Amino acid sequence: MKTLVVIPAYNEARHLPVLLRRIQKVHPLNQVLVVDDGSEDGTAEVARRAGARVLQNPRNRGKGFSLYQGFQEALQQGYDAVITLDADLQHPPESIPAFVAKAREGYHVVVGSRFHDMRGMPLDRYLTNKTTTLVLSLLAGQRLEDTQSGYRLIRREVLERFRPTTFRFDFESELLFQAAMYGFRIGYVPIPTIYGREQSSIHKVRDTLRFIRLSLKLLSWH
Numbered sequence: 001m002k003t004l005v006v007i008p009a010y011n012e013a014r015h016l017p018v019l020l021r022r023i024q025k026v027h028p029l030n031q032v033l034v035v036d037d038g039s040e041d042g043t044a045e046v047a048r049r050a051g052a053r054v055l056q057n058p059r060n061r062g063k064g065f066s067l068y069q070g071f072q073e074a075l076q077q078g079y080d081a082v083i084t085l086d087a088d089l090q091h092p093p094e095s096i097p098a099f100v101a102k103a104r105e106g107y108h109v110v111v112g113s114r115f116h117d118m119r120g121m122p123l124d125r126y127l128t129n130k131t132t133t134l135v136l137s138l139l140a141g142q143r144l145e146d147t148q149s150g151y152r153l154i155r156r157e158v159l160e161r162f163r164p165t166t167f168r169f170d171f172e173s174e175l176l177f178q179a180a181m182y183g184f185r186i187g188y189v190p191i192p193t194i195y196g197r198e199q200s201s202i203h204k205v206r207d208t209l210r211f212i213r214l215s216l217k218l219l220s221w222h
Contacts, residue, residue: 001100003153004079005032005093006070007052008063012087013041020050023093033073034087035066063150064164064171071159081155085112090194091151098189099153107187108158109179111144112151114193136173139218140180145188147173158184165217170210177218 005027009016016034023032034047038060047054055069067084074082083099085091091112102110125148133147150172158179164171179186 001080001103002078003027003031003081003083003100004070004074004077005083005085005096006067006074007032007034007085007087008037008066008070009034009039009043009047009087010037010060010063011039011041011043013039013043013046015087015089016043016046017050019087019089019093020047020052023096024051026094026096031079033070035069037061037063037066062168062171064167064169067171068164068167071154071162075156075159079156081153082159083151083153085151092192092194095151095189095191099151102187102189103153103155105187106185108155108184109176109186110153111146111176111186111188112149112191113146113188114149114191116190132173135215136177136218139215139221140177142180142186144176144180144186147176149191151191154179155184158182166210168210174218177221181221 005023020029020032023029029051030053032052034052034054036044036047036054036056038057044054044056055073057066070084071082081103083096085093095112099110129146129148133144136147137144154175161182162175162178164174166174176186
C-alpha cells in the first residue's frame, strides 16, 4: 500500500527534526509531506533539510486546509492512502505500521484512538472529545471513537468522495462523518495520550460554535 504521510505544521520547527527522525525508522521520508501553514519560524526549511517534501502556504489558512492540500497531492501522485499526524509529537510515528496493517484488514479509515486510556488528557479536552464523539456518533448512526484524534489513515476511495464544507478544526470531524455516511469501514488503533506544555491551537468558544454549526449542517444528510 503506497502511503503518503501528511503533516500539517504551523511554527513547528522545534519539533520537526525529532519527529522526522522517528518517522524515518518506519517510513521513507520521500513519502512524507509537511504542509507549512504560513509559519514564521522556518518550519519549511527545517522539513526540507530533514528530507521531507514540503508544501508552503504564504499565510495561515487553518489545519483543515493544510490537510486538504495534502489529500489532493496524494490523489494526484497516485497514492493508495494518506496517514495524517500532528507535528507536535503528540502522535507516536512508531504506530504507522499498525495503521497500515489495520487498513489491510479491509478498513477504509483507521483512527488512532486514545479512548482505551485517557488519563493523560486535560479535563476540558476530555469532556470536549467525549461530547463531540457522542454527537457525531448519533448523527452518523454508528458508534465512533475519538473523533478529535488527528492521527488517521484514510484510503484513496474516501479521499475521492470527501467534499468538505469547512477547513478549520471541524474539518476532521466532517471527514469521519462523511466516511460513515458513505458506508466506509472505520477501524481503530490504540495510541497513547500524550500532551506537552504547548498551548493548544484550539479556541474553546470559537471552535465549539463551529462544531455546533457543523452539526446542524450534518443534519441535512438525513
